[in-house]
Amino acid sequence: MTTETLTDTASFIEAQFPVSKVSKESYKERKAVSSQTLTGLGKWWGRKPLVMIRAAIFGLLMPPSENPKRDREIFLKIMTMDEDGLWKRMREADGNIRYKDAFELLTEEERARFFDLDEVEGGKAIHHCIDANGRAEKNEVKTEVQRLAFNRLSYDEKLDYVDRPEQIDGPSEKAWEDINAHLGTNAESLTGLIRELGEQQFGRTPRVGDAFCGGGSVPFEAARLGCPSYGADLNPVATLLTWASLNVIGGGQQVSELVETAQEKVYAAVDEQITKWGIEHDKKDWRADAYLYCLETECPECGVTVPLAPSWQIASKFNVIGNLNHNKETGNIEVKIEEDVSTSEWEAADEAGTVENDRLQCPACGRATPIKMIRGDQRGENGTSNALRNWRNDDVTPRPGDTFQERLYCVRWMETYTDADENEKTRRHYRTVTEADRRREEKVQRLLEDRFDEWQEKGYLPSRRIEPGNETSRLMRERGWTHWHHLFNPRQLLVNGLFLQEIDNLEDDVIRHVLPLIGNVVFRNSRICRWLMTQGGGIGGGKSAFDNQALNTLYNYSTRTWLTLRSTALDVETYDVRNEDAEVRTEDAREVSTDCHIWVTDPPYADAINYHELSEFFLAWYQKEIRRVFPEWYTDSKRALAITGDEEDFRRDMVASYQNLAENMPDDGAQIVMFTHQDASVWADLALIMWAAGLQVSAAWTIATETDSALKQGNYVQGTVLLVLRKRTSDDTAFTDQLKVQVEDEVQDQLDAMRALDEDEEEPSFGDTDYQLAAYAAALRVLTQYGGVEEWDIERELSRSRSNGEQSPIEEIIEEAVQVAADHLIPQGFDSFQWKTLAPEERLYLKGLELESHGEYRTGAYQELARGFGVREYKSLYADSRANKTRFKGATEFGTKQLDDEGFEGSHVRHALFAVHEAREQDDAQAGRLWLRNELPDYWGNRKKLIEILGYLASMESVAEHWEEDAKAARLVAGAVENDHA
Structure with missing residues (x-):
């Protein structure tokens, strides 16, 4: 499969998705805490970032072309995540890089061009040394210096200086020229682009709905983009917050003044x-x-x-x-x-x-x-x-x-x-x-x-x-x-x-x-x-x-x-949404009767929060006024109808909900289901539910954020999977053996396509765990295209109890897909034959070093990696497991501990690490060689593997300070082993 295969899809998000940048933007939005757009309305658990919703909607509406790389460039322009978009967001935010920092980011030639270097060397403050005459010229030079410095920052560093995408009016005029030329549109605004893309695909502006609307992120963002939007929730507190997002935050200046006046009156009284x-x-x-x-x-x-x-x-x-x-x-x-x-x-x-x-x-x-x-x-x-x-x-x-x-x-x-x-x-x-x-x-x-x-x-x-x-x-x-x-x-x-x-x-x-x-x-x-x-x-x-x-x-x-x-008091930034086609109801997802072209939902799942119970804390206070001003709503939390648990009733309620949403969606419509990825069994359950509901998986991406929390023990990791689904149009039946072959081919093709798309990228779209997730999605894409599998009983799977420990057929398919990915995603520079001879724990450790080499320190990334390799116990590998600081130990950090005859402790990788430790302790590479020769059974038969492992450890020299000396020792031990003679 080549990158051209990515064009054989109905939408951009089903071909590719810039998960790295969308994750970083989502994290920035989360870090705004109470300054997030909707949080000022009141508490709701698990509100999804608005930037992620925006990216999902545009991802579904934007068609792929024959040029996937250009598609990505245009998508980033729409989202103002490209260079020019970020620069515009910086100027809108009135952000400035300190001149001292900007000076450090310039080349020697640029410094001489913009500054009087004699004054700089004389100790004057850099902002006094700009080499320009008159205010206008100085401002021009300052802007040019800022732009040069800004362009040299990493994406993460730029985010410290910019507004969020939702806080500006969209792409620049120049960006709109590029967007329209590529998409065949004539838009000048995001709402105009939504309308034109919707007309291309559906003949009208698409209606976007969420039948589990919670805190209102989906209906609000859809309405703000100009889509007719529909929000429903069984819970009246969620319905109220969604209504308020559209009519208070989205009500414009007039509503803002009404709210402010009323608040002042009440607070004064x-x-x-x-x-x-x-x-x-x-x-x-x-x-x-x-x-x-x-x-x-x-x-x-x-x-x-x-x-x-x-x-x-x-x-x-x-x-x-x-x-x-x-x-x-x-x-x-x-x-x-x-x-x-x-x-x-x-x-x-x-x-x-x-x-x-x-x-x-x-x-x-x-x-x-x-x-x-x-x-x-x-x-x-x-x-x-x-x-x-x-x-x-x-x-x-x-x-x-x-x-x-x-x-x-x-x-x-x-x-x-x-x-x-x-x-x-x-x-x-x-x-x-x-x-x-x-x-x-x-x-x-x-x-x-x-x-x-x-x-x-x-x-x-x-x-x-x-x-x-x-x-x-x-x-x-x-x-x-x-x-x-x-x-x-x-x-x-x-x-x-x-x-x-x-x-x-x-x-x-x-x-x-x-x-x-x-x-x-x-x-x-x-x-x-x-x-x-x-x-x-x-x-x-x-x-x-x-x-x-x-x-x-x-x-x-x-x-x-x-x-x-x-x-x-409600101190919220208001937007003039005024979307008359926005509708909010207290309604059960199983009873929804409103048609939507696109459904974006965050349903309850196996480890769901007990919203129906927690929200009664608020409902007890709200109920009198809700009855007065929303007489068409009920004020019962509807506990008996809430979809909860993780067993048969939960699965069947979910199937009924998504069958209903599928029926209220055109044949060319789409759904995105958001959920927190826990393990293969959760994936398998959700896949089974969507499959039984008549939906077919077309893609899956993880948008990840991670924060420290002093009030929680361990790490607080938040990652949201976007599962893209279409209506299944085939009733064909497959056989298990046939599925396995197709899954292997699909996984390899998907990974190759993604890798080709990310070639020569300084800040790639896909991280290591995204490739692994793509294996999950590829397996489900193959499976859910069929109406059934000859040897499987879907009714039995829906009623299966998790407690019996029996692995479901879907879990087996997923695990095989991940194994294919593990074999296929070989660390750069590692011999493919030797890679396949390593045990899962060894692969996990070496891939963990690759994560670190890519600057990946999110705990969730290491957890995903461990799941992918099927390794359940790996805590002993951590040097640090704090959020955003996670990494595996180096040779010196292992020291003399964790040496044994079984598992990772007895593996070739662990012995190679100990050999590095010995070489450093005795300042002699031969000490490491002798350890391997004397302690490892079949040393000669595994010599090439050991050289490969030691060479890979040596490649970590430039990654981090704690690896510098270990990597040098690894290179010397590798040389000693290579020159060894029987």
């Missing part, structure tokens, strides 16, 4: 009432901006009531701690807040945590007691039960006698003062709780009690019960909470309820546009919001709920005041 109540001010007129609470429980060993917190560090910038003191007169443990303590006291406060590994650490008697024992956990036929009292609807605090009580232990106050220059300033004070603070807490309780029944009846406070579930049952088990408002303390309920009361005073159309505000407030003000002592530059701050994908009950938590809750 709430602030006025709170100030009038006097519940956030002290006698000095300082205003609180944070309250810290903790649980407390009686130590079963000594009877002392212990405040619970994993650490008593409060703010790192000012060394603020809670100092515990056992008052023997009262029998209580008091928490005294101290500022500016010594380093030793600061460190001791962390060690003084009273909860460690879910065990109470009593500071009075020094004994540890498991929390589960304090709760009285017992396993029974119906799961775990305990002695905790189940809270009633009217409970907002623990009752006397409850296992866990609750106390306020710190207040942070904000002092406003005028400095000597008459400037208004503020400073924070962390204070121990006083009797006055406790009286204000009592007042909060009374104010809430006076309003509780009325506010619940009016929907300003939730009254919804917590239904049992994978995530929700823990709330009852760990705290006894039975209603959603139990996740909020009295102060939070009073403030949140007051806010809803003021929202309810607005007109219906205004409420519709500011409704996400409710979710933003409760998201940041609940009992499941942890306090982070490093937040805000170390001054300490409250995190939002759901800092992972779970309902975590906390031992200590933060409560925001209205002073800090004002930051929850």
Whole structure:
């Protein structure tokens, strides 16, 4: 297969896709965190990057030509990911490379051209040394210097200076000339190009739909590009966020002004009432901006009531701690807040945590007691039960006698003062709780009690019960909470309820546009919001709920005041989408009846997040206003209908969903299914589902991002597979042997085509793992073109249980495809015959070195590689496994460890590494040769293989500093082995 084969497809994305650049752009968008376009509307789990959606839609609409390389160039121009596009994005961002850095990127000739080098050498600042006269000429020279320097940066480095593609108006005029010439269009904008490409393919602008719309990325981006868009979700919270993405963020300046005016009105009214109540001010007129609470429980060993917190560090910038003191007169443990303590006291406060590994650490008697024992956990036929009292609807605090009580232990106050220059300033004070603070807490309780029944009846406070579930049952088990408002303390309920009361005073159309505000407030003000002592530059701050994908009950938590809750206002960048053909519904994917030319979906799959449970946290607060302003929507999370699990029911529900979407798609339509690639069994399940739904795989690409997360153990890796599908038009039946031959040919042809396309590329489109993924896709492309396989029973496969450990036929096909790829993708310069004699663990290690040589340090890339070679245990190979720093060990790092007779420890590669270590230790290449000659069975029969391995290790010399000396030693040992004589 040559690169021309890439033109034998219906769209660009089915032939090729610049996964490397799209991944980097997606990562840049993710790193914007709260500045991402849609995140300001409210929390949703797993929103997909808008740049990835844009690339997917254009990838499906752009036809391939007879020139694949030119196709890629044009696609990058459309996405503004080419040189000129990046430069335009830099200028739009008003980005500038520091002149000192720009100077370093210029050639000697260019430096002499643009700068007075005598002044540079004289120590003047470089920006004063530009060799030009007059402002206009200087600006011209500056721009030219910036452009030259910018062009010499890597793609990753350029992204530090540029806006995201969504933040500019599209390609330049010159780029449009190239795009139109290649595609036969006359477009001057992205919406115009979408319309023309759609008319070429479908006779009209294509409708793009998402039946699992979640946070709204697909409907929003499709509508912004000018497509009629359709979004549906079983979950009303997801539907609301999608509606808001189209009508709030996409509503233009007029809606932006409406939202801003309404917010100011509501926030001012709430602030006025709170100030009038006097519940956030002290006698000095300082205003609180944070309250810290903790649980407390009686130590079963000594009877002392212990405040619970994993650490008593409060703010790192000012060394603020809670100092515990056992008052023997009262029998209580008091928490005294101290500022500016010594380093030793600061460190001791962390060690003084009273909860460690879910065990109470009593500071009075020094004994540890498991929390589960304090709760009285017992396993029974119906799961775990305990002695905790189940809270009633009217409970907002623990009752006397409850296992866990609750106390306020710190207040942070904000002092406003005028400095000597008459400037208004503020400073924070962390204070121990006083009797006055406790009286204000009592007042909060009374104010809430006076309003509780009325506010619940009016929907300003939730009254919804917590239904049992994978995530929700823990709330009852760990705290006894039975209603959603139990996740909020009295102060939070009073403030949140007051806010809803003021929202309810607005007109219906205004409420519709500011409704996400409710979710933003409760998201940041609940009992499941942890306090982070490093937040805000170390001054300490409250995190939002759901800092992972779970309902975590906390031992200590933060409560925001209205002073800090004002930051929850919708501060979002608006776009004038105004797409009248955009539609959003609360609807089950199995019941969708709207036709779409293109479906782009991110469905639930084997390890799905429990959206239907987690979202009820928000739905409990939203439901009254949703009923008012969206009467056609329901306010039930529809748990019973949610597609969950990973067994037969899950597969059949998914088949029904995708059969329905296929029926609501023209024969020349297409689908992209997005999912997180876990392992071959997940792939096999998804392939089986799509196959049974009458869909055929035409391509697959992984868009990968990866970030560190302090709140998760290990690595937090996020990679999204884009699986491209068409309707299957054939009912032919295949035989397994026939499939195997076709898969082998298809895999090899696909890899050869991709490699040819990436020749001579400084920044190739495809990474090492993309070739491996292409093997998966090639196998499924062959398989799903058939209506069935003679020896397979699709009904049996749909009902197969994963727990029985039996490998499915599809998994076997995939694994064989990956093996073909492993044999075919030989590291550059390695002898193909010798490569095929290596064990999987050896190939994994050597390919891992190749990843490092390509500058690939994403953990996911190494994980994918291991899966491809079928190696399950490889942690011992890591020198570093941190996100974006992953790599395998060098010879010296292995040292004398991990030597054995079996597996990698006994392999030729491991012995070669040890020989390098010996050569370095003794500063003699012959020591390495003698090790191999004396320790390796059949040394002479494997001599050529050892020379090949050592030569490959020697090629790592220029890759990284830690390889430099090992690589030199490897070259010397290779020479000694080559010159060895029997």
